[in-house]
């Protein structure tokens with residue numbers, strides 16, 4: 073496929089200083105079951121090309137879903153025109169060295185390809201999972217969902233790059249709602265997402281999880297409300313990954329720091345001069361960009377400019393070292409970055425994105441962490457999230473919590489929330505869980521960019537303890 | 549835009565869908581929906597061009613019903629008639645294969661014979677050759693960030709009962725913000741179907757003049773309850789979140805809506821508040837993906853009471869309700885809040901001492917069942933004392949229920965509604981916008 077596309081690139085008539093073509097072919101299948109019945113089955117076959125040209129120091133892009141040679145030439149000419157029209161107003165003069173020449177391949181770790189299960193087989197598994205959630209008459213609504221994505225990206229350039237990547241992923245989500253009188257509680261599995269084949273959609277696991285969340289939804293009906301006050305807060309990986317995403321991932325994006333996102337996603341409290349200096353969190357905090365973790369949702373070999381992706385420390389021993397930004401932003405800012413210029417699909421130009429952004433495990437076991445807490449709260453599974461455009465003031469809600477008293481997990485708590493300010497929050501990190509607490513999470517829907525782009529990100533994190541956090545319950 | 553527009557026009561779609569419907573077997577029914585666009589995007593940072601791109605795309609979604617089973621496949625139409633028909637027939641085969649393995653759909657939405665419609669809104673878009681100069685030359689003295697988008701948007705719905713609906717519009721927007729050296733900002737947008745240089749300059753100059761107010765030192769506001777005026781762009785954010793676990797009939801019936809209490813009469817909103825779906829402005833198609841056509845106006849909340857949630861035919865079947873032709877997601881497509889009596893030039897005086905909030909950011913339900921929302925103030929927000937602007941403020945986090953700020957705490961709505969265009973562009977450009985007045989609220993809770 074890469075060979076063929078490279079050949080087509082060579083056949084184009086153009087006067088660009090550099091020319092790239094990125095072809096994306098993607099199949100997305102969504103299946104939903106509700107209350108023991110079929111709810112939806114839909115598939116999208118998406119296929120298109122993005123042409124990128126460099127003319128007069130200006131990159132310009134033209135996207136088309138018509139694969140003919142003629143359409144490709146039209147897109148190439150159009151991109152060239154656009155670059156010329158904009159070049160005298162460019163934000164930065166780029167040159168051909170700003171696109172690396174690379175060749176290579178990447179494949180997700182797949183045992184059985186996604187098309188090995190029929191639409192009906194997947195639906196049956198989901199229908200059965202919703203049946204398992206019905207652990208009581210108080211369970212009033214049950215939903216199960218699977219999202220299968222198979223993506224092929226081919227990138228070729230006039231400098232000789234030839235990259236092919238095949239990414240296969242599965243996400244699943246179970247949700248159940250229990251009601252008694254006016255009290256309504258929803259418990260979910262969180263959106264579990266991984267790279268791999270259809271083997272990730274495991275019937276036993278789905279049914280086990282379905283039963284668990286059914287029971288926990290019931291438990292929440294009679295749980296005490298989460299108290300208000302300053303507490304030691306233990307965050308499970310299925311909440312901590314959102315905290316990491318919103319208050320470390322986004323503020324470290326170089327394009328945000330450069331101000332490109334101010335009109336939509338927002339700015340950042342981090343400044344260019346902070347790299348290499350800023351104490352972002354306590355010395356226990358180690359954050360990495362790692363696109364090489366097997367099975368994590370945003371693993372890849374190369375970003376969409378062709379830059380090879382490698383493991384890098386963003387924050388080491390609490391100190392900020394590196395930004396989340398690809399070549400263009402690195403050149404503009406003079407700050408070290410990572411291979412993270414990514415596009416949501418063929419119809420959008422690539423921009424600075426997160427990929428796999430992880431917190432490295434520490435050396436405290438879960439039991440030891442809880443045992444050391446006099447009065448605290450353990451929160452699991454994100455249900456609500458919000459943060460300001462500088463990424464300072466956040467508020468999160470979780471589905472399920474436990475009170476920690478004198479070193480033991482005791483009562484179940486409902487509607488737990490906490491809020492805080494990024495800089496003090498990460499400095500209050502007091503313990504980092506060991507590798508037995510480390511879990512892989514992620515999201516298909518990180519939104520950013522103008523025009524808007526939703527992209528897949530991965531976050532692998534251990535359980536962590538934060539001291540003196542402002543915790544509160546539901547509305548009165 | 550490109551002169552050689554190759555995206556599907558209505559005649560091509562009619563021809564393709566007719567051929568597809570002819571292929572259906574006696575026990576098969578089909579609904580098709582189409583969404584396409586040709587868009588130029590110019591992204592601006594520091595009043596310079598950060599990125600420029602143009603996209604040409606069109607997707608056909610095929611929904612096949614066969615033996616009480618249903619499946620849906622979406623795919624690109626490439627603009628080559630024969631090739632597209634061949635591919636569409638291949639997709640029909642795939643739909644059939646899926647239907648064979650799937651269980652029955654208990655709440656099928658069958659295609660219905662009905663009236664057809666065609667609407668085309670032609671526009672006059674700015675010339676791309678001089679676009680950068682037109683947009684940025686008058687902004688040379690300020691720090692500007694934003695997105696310009698322009699082009700043709702197309703939507704269509706066809707079914708095997710012979711119904712055909714088509715909607716197209718050529719439009720543009722320049723959604724931008726201006727910044728002071730102390731990083732305080734003003735948000736603005738110039739949008740429409742017919743570009744006029746003078747109108748853009750007037751829009752930009754107004755924003756520049758407002759920016760001057762932000763050169764004053766910013767004030768830190770302590771958490772607490774404040775009297776607040778929310779400008780229309782801020783009110784629009786509260787309206788948009790209602791499309792998410794709010795106004796959907798299905799969400800209410802499934803206990804995942806903040807409006808469940810309102811629906812069941814356990815809570816009420818202010819008699820000042822009335823909300824409609826309003827298609828009279830022609831900004832969005834009145835047909836949905838099932839081919840159902842909405843009434844020109846659907847009263848949703850009338851004087852604080854829930855008249856009707858948004859209900860599509862699927863929800864209607866499952867719960868025995870009356871459909872009001874809502875879309876698949878039962879989300880708002882063209883919402884309008886009725887204006888009130890607060891005069892525009894008395895807003896600051898009426899506010900007295902409190903906060904003037906022009907924009908909000910990152911709203912989320914913090915307690916869905918109780919209708920509590922958290923979010924942030926954003927861009928040009930002020931502290932006002934005795935009817936006079938004192939200073940800009942540092943951004944504040946709020947956490948407050950709709951039953952409070954749209955309930956007893958809602959004091960007044962302003963006399964004029966403003967259209968806040970929807971500039972969402974995930975996957976494709978969104979049509980329409982939110983028409984809302986400003987609102988005066990007492991005792992609004994800020995928490996951080």
Ligand SMILES: [Zn+2]
Pocket residue numbers: 317322517518519
């Ligand atoms: Zn995100």
